[in-house]
Amino acid sequence: MNYYLFTIQYDGTDFCGWAKQTKQRTIQGEVETAISQVTRNAQFRVVGASKTDAGVHAVDQKAWVELEFSPNLPGFLNGLNSALPVGIKITKIEPIKPEFRVRNCQQKTYHYQINLDTPNVFENRYYLQPKFKFDQNKLNEALQLFVGTHDFFNFSGLKEFELAAINSIRIIDSIRLKEEQKN
Template identity: 50%
Template sequence: MKLLLSISYDGTDYNGWIIQPKVKTIQGELTKAISLVTKTNNFKLMGASKTDSGVHALDQKVLLEIEFKPELSRFQRAINNALPSDIILNSIDFVDDDFSIRNVKQKQYVYTINDRNTNIFDQRFELNLKDFKIDIKRLQDILNLFVGKHDFKLFSGLTLDEQLTINTIRTIDSIKVIDQDSKIKIIFEAKSFIRYQIRMIVGASLHCLQNKRITIEQIKEKLNGIGEKSTIVIDSKGLVLQHITF
């Protein structure tokens, strides 16, 4: 039996999505909760996006394969009762046997920046730049360089060995900068992203905006595979997996 889950989480206190020994992860906590409810470890759990340490989600999609057919509302309630308070199972639905969690049409991530006043209740979910006023139009112009099909190997957290097996040529459908609720939000949409890709793009763009460490010409060169890997990786706390569509 295949089930599609949508979960939200505050990733602040977690070492990312992927289950790992001896560290706290989202997949690890979800696995423990489902084991507690089903009284078995005989199931499979796979996420649609491998969010990094500290990254949050409003709509992470997860495929659960189990050997029985649960009553959905009771099953959802039981899992939520077993989960820690910073992870919530939003919905759960049956899917066809041929459904693949890898057949994603588009992922939307949002990076939030506060360049004004800090709200204590939002600090875990945004980058604070209150000492630097952002020129939205110029930032948009810089981010437009990354839209389209490029080789992002110099804007990724992949090792040289990983670059031999993981395709670094990706297409970003759109990047939009908006001023919303007195915050700057950078909205990324694409079928897939590489480790640290969004955080490195945001970091390079903000430094370019401030005329620090990287120029527009250097960004263009790196997107053509020229030069060294970017070393600017912005804080993960401002990044949220907003939505996934199939």
Template identity: 45%
Template structure:
């Protein structure tokens, strides 16, 4: 067996997420189709480090590739990029040891981009356009509630019948708001891992607090395992898998 690590980027606007699905356009599905076309073989296995959702982008997604054949990994990226869907780009391929665990990373960094500018259709794929005034103090006030170790069941896309299949506790190491200018901002999350829709649920909740739809006490109550699931979820267009560190 031969083992490789790919670093890829993609614009997720037209993709139904990372994981391959029958009859749907996905990053993993398109990557595997290009492998079959080039290698004339399906004797390979791929595994992504992070299962990005439909509409979510990636700057440095990591992909484990196991093959029953060897290839010149230094040259093959150009061939893949000439064939693959133009929303996806293979940045690099390196050989790795068989015991490398692509999902056992030290930290993942996600960024969520917000804009208070007038709606711009040329940027709609990459920003969430706020309809209300951006109150940085209120965002920071609500975001800090999520830092540290919490049971995030009420801030996930998991259903109750899925709870037993997951560790519902996640430790968020860092959340920070960076303002690019007066009207454009991104919120950076750093953690070893996240639950399905977790970041988008957190952002949606903070937007609701920013808009005075809910209170801080509502958020605290929902963070309790006895609380109710928050119904707010932010649009996927603003979310970017920025980096993964091993």
């Protein structure tokens, strides 16, 4: 078997999250469909670094991929991107060692964007548009409750038996509420 790390970016608006689901369009499902179309009957496995919720976007999602063959990487990347739907792109494929585990990453960064201005039809997929005014100081105060070490098992989608291999305890170093003015 051959092992690769895929770097993927996507606009998750039209998808039901990362993890493959029956009768739902997901990022993992679309990546697996593209691999099936390009490889024709080859055996493979895809494991994402994280599961994301419906509508979530990613700039640098990682996925561990096991293939039964060794592809020409530039051609394989090109073929996969041609088979993927609009809104999903694999930006990089690199070989990795078999023991590499994508879920044992060192750090993740999340950005949540809230638009407090007038909605813009060209940007509204990328911002939460609150339907009411809220106190930014109180929001910042509430966000600080997440800083520190916490067990996220209940949010992980992991099964009990998976805890032996995957640690659900995470450290949140910081959360910042930053106001930016649009141009």
